[in-house]
Amino acid sequence: MPVSPLDARTARLLPWIVAIAFFMQTLDGTILNTALPAMARELLEDPLRMQSVVIAYMLTVALLIPASGWIADRFGTRRIFFGAILLFSCGSLLCALSTTLPQLVGARIVQGLGGALMMPVGRLVVLRAYPRTELVRIMSFITLPGLLGPLIGPTLGGWLVEYASWHWIFLINIPVGLIGCIAVYRVMPDLRGPQRSRFDTLGFLLFGGAMVLITVALEGLGELHLAHMRVMLLLLGGLACLAAYWLRAGQVAEPLFSPRLFRTRTFAVGILGNLFARLGSGSLPFLVPLLLQVALGYSPAQAGMSMIPLALAAMAVKPLAKSIIDRFGYRTVLTGNTLLLGALLASLGLVTATTPYAVLLIQLGLLGAVNSMQFTAMNTVTLIDLDDSSASSGNSLLSVVVQLAISLGIASGAALLGGFTSEIDSGEISSVLGAFQLTFFCVGVLTLLAAAIFLQLAREDGRSAKRVTTEIQE
Structure with missing residues (x-):
C-alpha cells in the first residue's frame, strides 16, 4: 500500500519524472563507449587507458547503491532524487569541461554519485507511492524509456562525435537534468520510511x-x-x-540489509532469480555486436541497425506485461519465460554466414520481447510482497544484485568466448563463428537452469496485494 494517497496530477506525472531520469542514465551508459576513441585522441591518451572512465563510474555506483535506501529514508525521496539528478548533471558538465584524463575520471565519479541514487530511489518512490496492484503497470512504464538508451545511444554518440565533438555526449544531459530537477521539486512527494534507523x-x-x-x-x-x-x-x-x-x-x-528480508519467499526467489537469470541477458550487449561484426562481417552501422528489432520488441511488450502476469501468475510466467529466454539465447548458436538476414532480425526481436517480460516480472515479484518498513532495504539490495548480475553476465560471456577462441589454434574449434556458437549455446543452457529457481514460487505468490486491496474496497 502507498505511504500516502497521491492527487491525480501527481499520480499521472510521477512515473514520467522517474522514467526520464532512467532514460538519462541508460543513454549516458550506451553513448559513451562510441566516443572513447575520439576522447582519447583529444586528451592525448592511449585508447586502452580510457577504460578507466567507465570503471570509475561503475565502481562508484557499486559502492554507493547499498546506502541508497537508508539515505532516502533519512532525508526523503524528493530531496535525494533532486540531488541525484543535480549531481549527475553537474558531473556531466564537469566531464565536458575536462582537459585531462584524471579530471575526466574525477568528473565521472561525481556522475556516479548521482547515478547510484537515481535508479534505486526512483524505484522506491514508485514502490511507496502506488498500490501493489499498480506495481507491474508503473514499473513497466518507467523502464520503457530506459530501453531507448541502447537503441539510440550508439548512433547518437557516433553522430555527435563525427559532426560536433565528444563534449556534447555529456552536455545533452544538462537540459534534461534541469527539467528533471524542476519537475521533482514541484511534483515528487517527500516519502520517508516509517521509522528512523542508525546507519550501519x-x-x-x-x-x-x-x-x-x-x-x-x-x-x-x-x-x-x-x-x-x-x-x-x-x-x-x-x-x-x-x-x-x-x-x-x-x-x-539494524543492519544495512537484514537477513529477515529473505523470509519473504517472493523476495528471496526474485533476488536469486535476478542474479542467475540475468547471466544470459547481461552478456547480450557484449556478445551480439561482436557476433555481427567479427564473426559475420557486418559493418558497425549495419550491426547497430540490426539491434533495433530487439529494442522495439522490448518496448512493445512492456504494456502487455500486467495483463499477462495477472492472467497466469508469476510462477508460470517466470518459469516459462526463463525457459523461452534460454532457448532463444541458445538459438543464436545456430546462426551461420548463410542465415537469412530476416531470420536473424526475427530472432533478435523475439529475444528482445522475452527479455523485456523477464525484467518486468523478476523486478516486480522481488518487491511486491515487502512491507513499507522493508521496502527501501529490499529495493536497494535488488539494485545491487542487478548491477552485479550485469557484470557477471558480461564477464562470463567474455570468459566463454575467450576460452573457445583459444581452442581455434588447436583445431578443436574450426572458426571464430564456431566459438560464438558454442558461447551462445552455453549461455542459453545456464539461463535455462535458472528456471528451477522460479519453480520455488507458489502459484498464488505475488497476488496477495491484489486480494488485500479487494478486501479493503469491499
Whole structure:
C-alpha cells in the first residue's frame, strides 16, 4: 500500500519524472563507449587507458547503491532524487569541461554519485507511492524509456562525435537534468520510511567493499584483462567481505540489509532469480555486436541497425506485461519465460554466414520481447510482497544484485568466448563463428537452469496485494 494517497496530477506525472531520469542514465551508459576513441585522441591518451572512465563510474555506483535506501529514508525521496539528478548533471558538465584524463575520471565519479541514487530511489518512490496492484503497470512504464538508451545511444554518440565533438555526449544531459530537477521539486512527494534507523557504517564498508572487489574481479575477466591470479585474489577478498557482512548482519539490530528480508519467499526467489537469470541477458550487449561484426562481417552501422528489432520488441511488450502476469501468475510466467529466454539465447548458436538476414532480425526481436517480460516480472515479484518498513532495504539490495548480475553476465560471456577462441589454434574449434556458437549455446543452457529457481514460487505468490486491496474496497 502507498505511504500516502497521491492527487491525480501527481499520480499521472510521477512515473514520467522517474522514467526520464532512467532514460538519462541508460543513454549516458550506451553513448559513451562510441566516443572513447575520439576522447582519447583529444586528451592525448592511449585508447586502452580510457577504460578507466567507465570503471570509475561503475565502481562508484557499486559502492554507493547499498546506502541508497537508508539515505532516502533519512532525508526523503524528493530531496535525494533532486540531488541525484543535480549531481549527475553537474558531473556531466564537469566531464565536458575536462582537459585531462584524471579530471575526466574525477568528473565521472561525481556522475556516479548521482547515478547510484537515481535508479534505486526512483524505484522506491514508485514502490511507496502506488498500490501493489499498480506495481507491474508503473514499473513497466518507467523502464520503457530506459530501453531507448541502447537503441539510440550508439548512433547518437557516433553522430555527435563525427559532426560536433565528444563534449556534447555529456552536455545533452544538462537540459534534461534541469527539467528533471524542476519537475521533482514541484511534483515528487517527500516519502520517508516509517521509522528512523542508525546507519550501519561497518556493514556498509563490508558490503560496499565486497561489491567493489567482486565487480573489479568480474571486469578483470573481461574488459580489464587482469591476470587470473589477481582476479582470484580480488574475488576471494570480495567473498570474504560478503561473508563477514552476512555473519554480522544476523547479530545487529539494524543492519544495512537484514537477513529477515529473505523470509519473504517472493523476495528471496526474485533476488536469486535476478542474479542467475540475468547471466544470459547481461552478456547480450557484449556478445551480439561482436557476433555481427567479427564473426559475420557486418559493418558497425549495419550491426547497430540490426539491434533495433530487439529494442522495439522490448518496448512493445512492456504494456502487455500486467495483463499477462495477472492472467497466469508469476510462477508460470517466470518459469516459462526463463525457459523461452534460454532457448532463444541458445538459438543464436545456430546462426551461420548463410542465415537469412530476416531470420536473424526475427530472432533478435523475439529475444528482445522475452527479455523485456523477464525484467518486468523478476523486478516486480522481488518487491511486491515487502512491507513499507522493508521496502527501501529490499529495493536497494535488488539494485545491487542487478548491477552485479550485469557484470557477471558480461564477464562470463567474455570468459566463454575467450576460452573457445583459444581452442581455434588447436583445431578443436574450426572458426571464430564456431566459438560464438558454442558461447551462445552455453549461455542459453545456464539461463535455462535458472528456471528451477522460479519453480520455488507458489502459484498464488505475488497476488496477495491484489486480494488485500479487494478486501479493503469491499
